[in-house]
Amino acid sequence: MLNPIMAFSATRRMRSFKTMLIVIVYVAALLILAIAFLSPFFNDVVYLSTMTRGPLCYLALLAGQFGLLILIAPAMTSASVAGERERQTLDLLLVTNTGSFRIVIGKVMESFAMLALLILCGLPVMSLCLLTGGVSLLHILIGELFLLAEAFACVSIGVFCSSVSRSTVFSGVISYLVILAIGVVTALPFLSGYPQRITDVVYDRAKYAALTAGEARAMISPLLYLNPGFGLMALIQGELHFFSSYAELKGWGRILCTWLMADRAGWIFIALACAAGMLVISAILLGLASLMIRKGTKTIKSN
Amino acid sequence: MLKIENLKKNYGSFPALKGLNLEIPDGALHGFVGPNGAGKTTTMRILATLMKPTSGTAFVDGTDVVKEGHKARKLVGYMPDFFGVYDSLKCWEYLDFYARCYRIGAAERKRMIRQLLELVQLEEKENEYVDALSRGMKQRLCLARSLIHDPKLLILDEPASGMDPRARAEMKGILRTLREMGKTVLISSHILPELAEMCDSLTILDHGQLVFSGNVDELSDKMNGNAPLDIRLTEGCGGEQVETAVRCLKEMPAVIEITQEEPFLLRIRLENGADVCEDVLRQLIMKGVPVCDFHRAPMNLEKVFMEVTQGA
Ligand SMILES: Nc1ncnc2c1ncn2[C@@H]1O[C@H](COP(=O)(O)OP(=O)(O)OP(=O)(O)O)[C@@H](O)[C@H]1O
Ligand SMILES: [Mg+2]
Numbered sequence: 001m002l003n004p005i006m007a008f009s010a011t012r013r014m015r016s017f018k019t020m021l022i023v024i025v026y027v028a029a030l031l032i033l034a035i036a037f038l039s040p041f042f043n044d045v046v047y048l049s050t051m052t053r054g055p056l057c058y059l060a061l062l063a064g065q066f067g068l069l070i071l072i073a074p075a076m077t078s079a080s081v082a083g084e085r086e087r088q089t090l091d092l093l094l095v096t097n098t099g100s101f102r103i104v105i106g107k108v109m110e111s112f113a114m115l116a117l118l119i120l121c122g123l124p125v126m127s128l129c130l131l132t133g134g135v136s137l138l139h140i141l142i143g144e145l146f147l148l149a150e151a152f153a154c155v156s157i158g159v160f161c162s163s164v165s166r167s168t169v170f171s172g173v174i175s176y177l178v179i180l181a182i183g184v185v186t187a188l189p190f191l192s193g194y195p196q197r198i199t200d201v202v203y204d205r206a207k208y209a210a211l212t213a214g215e216a217r218a219m220i221s222p223l224l225y226l227n228p229g230f231g232l233m234a235l236i237q238g239e240l241h242f243f244s245s246y247a248e249l250k251g252w253g254r255i256l257c258t259w260l261m262a263d264r265a266g267w268i269f270i271a272l273a274c275a276a277g278m279l280v281i282s283a284i285l286l287g288l289a290s291l292m293i294r295k296g297t298k299t300i301k302s303n
Numbered sequence: 304m305l306k307i308e309n310l311k312k313n314y315g316s317f318p319a320l321k322g323l324n325l326e327i328p329d330g331a332l333h334g335f336v337g338p339n340g341a342g343k344t345t346t347m348r349i350l351a352t353l354m355k356p357t358s359g360t361a362f363v364d365g366t367d368v369v370k371e372g373h374k375a376r377k378l379v380g381y382m383p384d385f386f387g388v389y390d391s392l393k394c395w396e397y398l399d400f401y402a403r404c405y406r407i408g409a410a411e412r413k414r415m416i417r418q419l420l421e422l423v424q425l426e427e428k429e430n431e432y433v434d435a436l437s438r439g440m441k442q443r444l445c446l447a448r449s450l451i452h453d454p455k456l457l458i459l460d461e462p463a464s465g466m467d468p469r470a471r472a473e474m475k476g477i478l479r480t481l482r483e484m485g486k487t488v489l490i491s492s493h494i495l496p497e498l499a500e501m502c503d504s505l506t507i508l509d510h511g512q513l514v515f516s517g518n519v520d521e522l523s524d525k526m527n528g529n530a531p532l533d534i535r536l537t538e539g540c541g542g543e544q545v546e547t548a549v550r551c552l553k554e555m556p557a558v559i560e561i562t563q564e565e566p567f568l569l570r571i572r573l574e575n576g577a578d579v580c581e582d583v584l585r586q587l588i589m590k591g592v593p594v595c596d597f598h599r600a601p602m603n604l605e606k607v608f609m610e611v612t613q614g615a
Contacts, residue, residue, distance in 0.1 A: 004400060004403030004404050005404075007403065008392075008396075008400045008403070011392075011396065012389070012391050012392065015391060016391070084387075087387050087388075087389070088383070088385050088386075088387035089387030089388070089389060090387075091348075091351075091353055091381075091383055091387070092383070092387050092401070092448070094352075094353055095351050095352065095353060095376055095379070095381045096376065096404035096405050096452075097373070097376055097377060097404065097405045097406055097452070098404040098405075098406075099373065294353075
């Protein structure tokens with residue numbers, strides 16, 4: 001049987017005009033972004049001699065959606081469980097035959113469905129990049145998959161935070177903090193000797209050229225596969241070679257070199273591995289959330 | 304149907320329940336009374352599997368609510384002392400949602416919702432939004448919700464709070480219908496007389512401890528056996544007569560307390576279980592005290608409640 005929580009929120013959601021508005025605003029924002037980057041205007045302003053407008057537009061849309069999802073998901077999920085607690089309906093749900101995990105999954109799916117709707121509505125805009133060439137259909141499809149995985153992860157984080165919070169506001173705030181923390185912690189390898197090891201190889205053109213995909217993958221720190229930003233960069237680098245022109249730079253160049261390494265490892269592999277990494281994080285958080293959802297329930301005195 | 308065994312619950316170091324034992328037979332309408340903070344809600348939340356007890360357990364129809372929570376949830380219907388409702392949902396959708404949560408099939412859901420709306424007299428409100436209902440109506444809708452999966456045991460936490468007298472009467476009617484349907488009902492309240500009126504049996508709880516459990520007549524009997532005796536002397540009989548009476552009563556070991564309520568009205572309290580009324584009267588008459596009225600002060604349930612729950 002269809003998860004009742006999801007079915008029921010769909011009823012409520014489709015009844016509200018807000019849903020329609022969110023979709024329209026989201027698509028409109030993407031459309032503005034696409035038109036801006038496809039127009040000749042940016043070629044004159046930004047130094048991007050190696051890039052055609054197609055890849056630039058792809059980059060903008062992908063990064064734009066990546067950022068929007070991080071902003072929207074916690075706001076959307078903060079009330080999922082904490083709101084039921086505030087409204088005192090959580091107990092009513094917990095005494096039914098729907099187990100904790102099913103409740104959590106229902107909560108995730110009700111928000112994920114909305115985000116997936118947004119991402120899919122953005123697909124026609126994404127395909128505008130195909131017009132000027134330089135971007136393949138494969139790019140767009142992998143990009144979409146990646147965004148869906150990211151949306152799922154953000155929603156899972158939001159629902160997890162909501163299931164441990166007493167209030168909606170608190171839940172929203174810690175969701176953003178958790179997302180930030182995941183981004184920061186998984187980027188820690190950059191602070192170690194890791195970038196040095198990478199640049200040593202990348203700057204040695206002969207070595208770099210001889211590198212096999214397997215060797216390149218082995219050189220990338222495993223923690224980075226849990227970093228969504230890394231996946232995003234791999235997607236943008238892909239066959240578009242966005243970072244190539246900066247590779248010789250010192251400082252930032254050292255970090256950018258990681259993506260040159262990702263280039264060797266295969267951008268599809270990296271993007272999908274990062275997507276899988278996000279799903280692993282989601283699964284762990286959802287398991288925890290279904291344990292916590294009952295713990296956080298305290299008598300809220302009404303008298 | 305319901306068997307509570309040595310149930311204990313501590314909130315931190317505060318003991319809210321101190322070893323509660325209780326048994327309720329099939330089909331009983333059982334009242335659960337106690338002052339604020341007695342532990343009624345705590346007990347009910349444990350029975351509804353919303354909380355784990357510190358120790359002890361309870362069985363609903365042989366199912367352990369602590370260990371077999373999933374099974375117990377099918378047997379227990381719970382109505383908390385607040386009503387959580389969602390906005391932008393119609394009455395029937397509200398019930399339908401919870402029916403789905405109990406994994407009830409579509410045809411059965413439809414039948415059940417119609418039946419329940421009829422039971423709580425909300426048929427005309429079927430297509431209205433929940434947040435547009437009055438407080439009493441919401442309460443009745445919540446009652447319908449707790450019945451949606453046809454539970455054997457129904458737990459109602461203060462269902463009559465915030466209801467006007469008419470709604471209370473209707474609630475009583477609904478409870479009677481439920482009893483006819485063969486459900487066992489556990490219902491809590493602060494108001495003993497009201498519960499005594501509609502329940503078969505009662506449990507009085509105070510400070511997490513059971514003070515009394517039994518049927519309503521037993522309770523009044525028990526309390527009346529211990530009620531004070533009022534002794535009225537003939538008006539205007541003189542102070543020395545009253546003094547004689549007091550002296551005489553003081554000599555009797557079974558009398559533990561003497562108060563002079565009015566100039567010619569003495570109220571005495573006898574030792575628990577002492578059966579010495581005739582003796583007291585005979586002694587007084589023999590001493591020449593002009594007794595014109597001699598009777599047990601009637602205890603109403605309000606007083607019983609105060610009496611039972613003080614200093615426990
Ligand atoms: N979540 C909690 N944390 C700490 N103490 C609690 C909690 N819930 C209840 N208590 C305490 O446990 C005791 C029993 O509370 P309970 O809610 O069971 O009483 P009650 O009989 O339902 O009272 P009322 O008539 O006011 O509803 C009270 O002293 C209360 O302060
Ligand atoms: Mg209570």
